[in-house]
Amino acid sequence: MAEDLRDVMVKGDEEALGPHIGVFTARSTDGRILKVSQDGGIVSAVAIYGLEEGIFDGFVASVADPDDPEEPWKPRPVVITDPDEVLEAAGTKYTYCPNVSALKEAITTKACESIMFVGTPCQVRAVRKLQIVPLGMRHFPEKVKLVMGIICMENFPYEGLRSIVEELCGVWMREVAKFDIGKGKFWVFTKDGDVVSIPIDETHPFEGEPCHVCTDYCAELSDITAGSVGSPDGWSTVIVRTPKGLEILQDMVDKGLLEVKSIEEVKPGLGLVEKLAQVKKNKNAKEIEEREELNLPRPGEVFTKV
Amino acid sequence: MVKLAYVQLAGCCGCLVSLADTYERLLEILDAVDLVYCQTLMDEREVPSCDVCIVEGAVCLNHEHMVEEVKEIERKADTIVALGACAATGNFMRHSRGNQRGRPTHEAFVPVTEVLDVDYAVPGCPPSPETIETFLVLLLEGKEELLKPFAELAKKTSYCGCDLMEEIINKSMCMGCGTCAANCPARAIEMIDGRPVLNKDRCIKCGACIVSCPRFLWIGDEPIIKAFDVGKVEEGGE
Helix, strand or coil: CCCCHHHHCECCCHHHHCCCCEEEEEEECCHHHHHHCCCCCHHHHHHHHHHHHCCCCEEEEEEECCCCCCCCCCEEEEEECCHHHHHHHCCCCCCCCCHHHHHHHHHCCCCCCCEEEEECHHHHHHHHHHHHCCCCCCCCHHHEEEEEEECCCCCCCHHHHHHHHHHHCCCCHHHEEEEEEECCEEEEEECCCCEEEEEHHHHHHHCCHHHHHCCCCCCCCCCEEEECCCCCCCCEEEEECCHHHHHHHHHHHHCCCEEEECHHHCCCCHHHHHHHHHHHHHHHHHHHHHHHHCCCCCCCCHHHHC | CEEEEEEECECCCHHHHHHHCCCHHHHHHHHHEEEEEECCCCCCCCCCCEEEEEEECEEECCCHHHHHHHHHHHHHEEEEEEECHHHHHCHHHHHCCCCCCCCCCCCCEECHHHHCCCCEEECCCCCCHHHHHHHHHHHHCCCHHHHHHHHHHCCCCCCCCCHHHHHHHCCCCCCCCCHHHHHCCCCCEEEECCEEEECCCCCCCCCHHHHHCCCCCCCCCHHHHHHCCCCCCCCCCC
8 A cells, every 4th residue: 555645745844845735755766867866766756657648738847968079968958748858867967957938948849738847936027928928939838837937046057067067076077977065065977977065065166156146946836846956865855835736746646667666765955945935035135135226137036127 | 787899900900809809708808898989899979978998099190080089089088098009009000100091191100008098908909808808897897996907008119129228137137037038929029048039120119028028017926826726725624
């Protein structure tokens, strides 16, 4: 008998995490996913499940080619319609990728009618706004079936990421097998099996400045949020926000596609997510105030000044 | 019942087509209003007194009858709505230089927002059916608080894709999500190195790019939380 997610989930601080139904820890039960996923492979598992079940006919995500001769690891947004291709998009890219722009391709070129979108908190906000007011996107709202967010503190421009990896870590971009941020460090895993890390503080100068006016750490308006923070290595913290998100995750648990645990049983636990969410909110609220002193508009309020 | 007039000036009628593209929901909207003027749909030659006048299209300043009609709107309507980019921002009519065979003297086109005291503007070329529907429902229900963004937009009378540079990227606001590129009806925006790059020759000045940008205009979390039941525990839970 599969577990009832409602028995496993706990509620956290909504001030920090945003409105939600519950939080738990999970990982995919599919070895193929875990081999390439960033953490617990939740996003990939949901996408594969949804495409196979016919709940989605398109998955908008980002793909990076580690072997690109000019710009290795530079991501581009893609529309995936074949569940066998989902794993090409697995893993976090740590640089900007205009995922929202691919929604146009999903609807027009690929004629998708039920789309799953995954993106950073700011991208989730962009999609949600479009679902309410799809200014230039005819019949868009009903075609988005699931919006997944990933936990995000900040992002790096591509050349910023390259500087971190090549100059600070001393690894060529084309040699990288995987990036990670955790335990206060930026990690690079090479194709040869080497592991290089630098303190996360050293990467701060390369952060995208536009990230510093964002106070959303946990993609507060998504259907489901996933991220590594709070869960042990190889597992993901999952924040369920909407009835639709809960229905999908419960069905996946019932079908044996997800292994779940209470987040209260694991280290470092939900407290760390709440703490870091609050750190982002406080830090960036201060940045917004400082910009206001220069008579610069608040994010989302530029239109009132023009 | 709200008396509604729909006036078409210099434009392509695409905004009315977009409104009709709400399918059966169009009937609900028509049921909720008393349509008193709309030359495409009914035989009525003079704009009568009305509560709301929706204006589509730009104003040709060289067209005497059109200028008269615009003055008439000011006298007859309580609330004026500029629907679509031509009425709101001039749109591709901004590129007109006249000297065309049909009407060689027609060269000066301005958005309605430049010559009338417009209450609300809905940019886009055309605004999507869902955008028009959302706006009209808010208007008919008198939700002034939620209509505020449309009221603010009525103050901005010209747009260009380069607004993205000046208002978003120059202000260190652009997080490269690609919303602008997705909304551009002219495919004038390409995302390069995580930022929009404008092909000026393709830009029709409709404003869809910057108005859809979440950093330019945020609609608030509340309408989204409500629409998608974010954080809502269903009955039978707990």
